[in-house]
Amino acid sequence: MLDKVAEQVKPFDPVIVGFTCNWCSYRAADSAGMARIKYAPNVRLIRLMCSGRWDPQFVLKAFAEGADGVLISGCHPGDCHYLEQNYKTIRRYELLKQTLASLGIEDGRVKLVWASAAEGAILAEEIDHMVAEVRALGPLNWGGNHGA
Amino acid sequence: MIPANSDDVRIGVYVCQCGSNIGSVVDCEGVAAWAGENLPHVAVARENKFMCSSLGQEMIEKDIRELGLNRVVVAACSPHLHEATFRGACQRAGLNPFLFDMVSIREQVSWVNTDKGIATEKAKALISGGVRRVAHNEPLDPITVKIDPNVLVVGGGIAGIQAALEIADAGYHVYLVEREPSLGGHMAQFDKTFPTLDCSACILTPKMFTAGNHKNITLLTYSEVEKVDGYIGNFTVRIRQKARKLNTATCTGCGLCEEKCPKKVIDDVFEAGLGYRKAIYRPFPQAVPKYPVIDTENCTYFQRGTCKVCQKFCPTGAIDFGQEDEVLTVNVGNIILATGFDLFDCRRIPQYGYGRLANVFTSLEFERLSNAAGPTGGKVVLRDGVSVPQTVCIVHCAGSRDRNYNKYCSAICCMQSLKFAHLVKERTGARVYNCYIDIRTPAKAYDEFYQHIIEEGIIFVRGKVAEVTDAVRLAGEEGKLIVQVEDTLVGKQRRIPVDMVILSAGLEPRYDAKEVGKLFGISCSMDGWFIERHPKLDPVATMTDGIFIAGSCQGPKDIPAAVAQGAAAAARVQGLISRREITLEPVRAQVDEAKCSGCRICNTMCPFNAISFRADPTRPGGGVTEINPALCQGCGTCVAACPAGAIRGTHFTDEQIMAQIEGVLLRNPAREHAVEKEAVYA
Known part of the structure; x- marks a missing residue:
């Protein structure tokens, strides 16, 4: 009984997988590092060449593997290294959000953030923000309703 | 494997x-x-x-x-x-x-x-x-690609000229594209250059002339780049050469047309609005090339259908009213952008009165006023064209280091203001005030120049000017401009009555820098300057291979810095040319034809036109998608789009990314180990 109480009191530390574009947001993470900006350690970044390579099934995979949230980040609209691929990211993101909503996954667990190579501070801030949001949501309880 | x-x-x-x-x-x-x-x-x-x-x-x-x-x-x-x-x-x-x-x-x-x-x-x-x-x-x-030795330089200011000359002198061909009718850029508008005070035209004109007559330079003035395709080593560039409405093969540049043209137009570009030009004009007498252009929006013939004075007087019959724009396509291996800056528009600071108070000038206007070839022949006079100012105030940091406009320092304004102070003193003997936030003179011989200006008796007031007004409050202010400033060294507000105010305007990215960046596939910083590959170690390369930047398009800089960058970009390009070929990351999309259903969903995904559809009636989908590896840039957008998983993105395959997702989520490896073992035993 006491163990259970202790478990409830222990703050929940979410794990978030982040997909970044090689040209903007991964470099934003580099510049956040260079500027020694401290931000929440909960995000684990995976480098893609472009946010256009980001495939919605990566999100499902991450959730299935135990992630509590997924961050997708790329160049600002209009600034894509590959001209216009991040517009496709926006469309896929919107579509995915609808799918996730129908699966009962809360809105705040997936987030699309634009960060140019110069915007380490913005990326760090967005990460902090998202971690707080997902922390408030609690652990992803996918399939919990079915007693799995 | x-x-x-x-x-x-x-x-x-x-x-x-x-x-x-x-x-x-x-x-x-x-x-x-x-x-x-x-x-x-x-x-x-x-x-x-x-x-x-x-x-x-x-x-x-x-x-x-x-x-x-x-x-x-x-x-x-x-x-x-x-x-x-x-x-x-x-x-x-x-x-x-x-x-x-x-x-x-x-x-x-x-x-x-x-x-x-x-x-x-x-x-x-x-x-x-x-x-x-x-x-x-x-x-x-x-992937190995050959480097086309031809080079495109965009922008014919000092940085672009320098880059073009370096490459051309090394024996490679350069296409030098300039939007205006002549080479020269901002430097051609200046009178003197700091800190040596040598005449800008005297040092620039020979370089313009050499660039204009170099056997390895194809000069494309009055031209703009419209489209860029390809990648490092192999760019295809479409350039629109606007119609000058005269035949450059026969025009001798005698200038008679200009002299005879009856239509006067305020010259907003070269003379900063202070002088006039004709409807057929060269921006300035030493223009390179020497050919004029007809400004069709102001030409009487083009607007009303009659006049043709220029044609009547042209001794070689070079005027050609029917001339059309010419579109050329060139192949180049590398591109240097030296597209420069725009001057901060001082009208955006209403409290400084520019555009409302006649005798408030911008720094560029003052450059033209003090230029011997300018509208006043180098006489420093008030807007009435005759009165010589007795007192002048130079306002530093107009539009720079100001969170309402631009937070950055424009780098050149301190030295420019000191130069103005010297010129005003020299030409008019006026009492000159400099209102500054900080004086920044870090380069070679700059601080010595500052000390020299102090010794000339220029008055320095440390404070950011709050307002320039003509509202008289005290005796002695009648008919004057009053500069309201807090002298922060004394800790007092001052009202300085003066005859002339010069706003030392900051530099801003070109109004179309974003679009130009997009055209060439490079990005801009938060402020709008082109981003270099590394702020310290790679200042002229960009994230896009084969595209280099030089001069003020990368950030505010003075002439020596712009020249150094032009030369640096040229050296980088020459290094690439002499390698003849370079290797690219083999990150490419590949279609597994057996899996491709011919749905064509991916066909609209590629902005590089690497994806094509090969019709094949024997296949269930009526054909199969193909990807040209030479055009593919490896972004992977089509890979993610393919519903059949028929496209692989090499070095970023689904298996690799999925495995990495599994990996980073390994929160408790011991537990996972146990799970793996369980699976084995099950």
Whole structure:
């Protein structure tokens, strides 16, 4: 009984997988590092060449593997290294959000953030923000309703 | 190739301490030991003080040879810093460099965390991701492309001229494109240059002339780049050469047409609105090329259908009213952008009164006023064209270092203001005030110039000007402009009555810098300047291979800095040309024709036109999609779009990314180990 109480009191530390574009947001993470900006350690970044390579099934995979949230980040609209691929990211993101909503996954667990190579501070801030949001949501309880 | 899950996969993991950069926050020894015990296929895991040192690299090479490693993971700084270094180490030991993965535990872990325990856990998760991924990596061969030795330089200001001359002198061909009718850029408008006070035209004109007559330079003035296709070594560029409405083959540049043209137009560009030009004009007498252009929006013939005076007087019959724009396509291997800056529009600071109070001038207007070839023949006079000012105030930082406009320092305004102070004093003997926030004179011979100006008796008031007004409050202010400023050294508000105010306007990115950046596939900073590849170590390259930047399009800079960048960009380009070919990352999309259903969903995904559809009636979908590897840039958008999973993105395959996701989420490896074991027993 006491163990259970202790478990409830222990703050929940979410794990978030982040997909970044090689040209903007991964470099934003580099510049956040260079500027020694401290931000929440909960995000684990995976480098893609472009946010256009980001495939919605990566999100499902991450959730299935135990992630509590997924961050997708790329160049600002209009600034894509590959001209216009991040517009496709926006469309896929919107579509995915609808799918996730129908699966009962809360809105705040997936987030699309634009960060140019110069915007380490913005990326760090967005990460902090998202971690707080997902922390408030609690652990992803996918399939919990079915007693799995 | 060894399958990813085979027992034959042997991974070496190397954790770098980066001196104390990583080692003071991450328990590198513990992480290495943990990786060796817990991560699949790890044959050896070590840590080292500096993996990038020759000792660190030799350690990897030795392990590949002696332990038979066939995959390598280095956890250190960002791959953007040392990926190439470690790929080289792998290659030297006979391992394909793409069987390597780099994990950033400095930029993403030790530099952004203070808690040792938390940082160490995050480092473990990221390394786990790298190890899982690298098991799926495949050996790849870099793509080799030839470098077209021709070069495009965009922008004919001093930076672009310098770049073009350097390359042309080295024996390579340059297309030099300039939007205006003449080369010269802003420098052609200046009178004197700081700190030497030599005449701008005297040092610029010879360079313009050489560029205009160089056998290796194709000069395309009055032209704009419309479209850029391709990649480093192989760009195809479409350039629109606007119709000058005269035949340059027969025009001698005698200037008679200009003299006879009855239509006067205010010259907003070269004379900064202070002077007139004709409807057929050259921006300035030393223009290169020497041919005029007809400004059709102001030409009486084009507007009303009659006049043709220029045609009547032209001794060689060069005027051609029916001339059309010409569109040329050129092939180049490298591109240098030197598109310059726009001057801050001082109307945006209403309290300084520019545009409302006649005798408030901008710095560019003053350049034209003081220029011997300018509208007043170099006489410093008020807007009425005759009165000589008795007192002049120069306002520094107009539009710069101001969070309402631009936060950055425009770098040239201090020196420009000091130069103005000297010129006003020299030409008029007026009492000159400089209102400044800080004086910044860091370059060679700049501070000496400042000291010299102080000795000339110029008055310096340390304070940002609050307002310039003609509202009289005190005696002696009648008919004057009053500069309201807090003298922060004295701690008092001052009202300085003057005859003339010069606003030392800051520099801004070109109004169309964003669009130009997009055209060439490079990006702009938050302020709108083109972003260099590295702020310190790679100042003229961009993130896009084959596109270089020089001069003020990269950020505010003075003439010496712009010239240095022009030459630097040229040197980079020449280096590439002399290599003849370069290797590109073999990150490309490939179609598995057997899986392709011919749905064509991917066909609209590629902005580089690398995807095409080959009709084939024998196939169920009526055809199959093909990807041209020479055009593919490797973004992977089509890979993610394919509903059949028929497109593979090399070096970023689904298997590699999925494995990395599994890896980074390995929160409790012991538990996962147990799960794996359970699965085996089940």
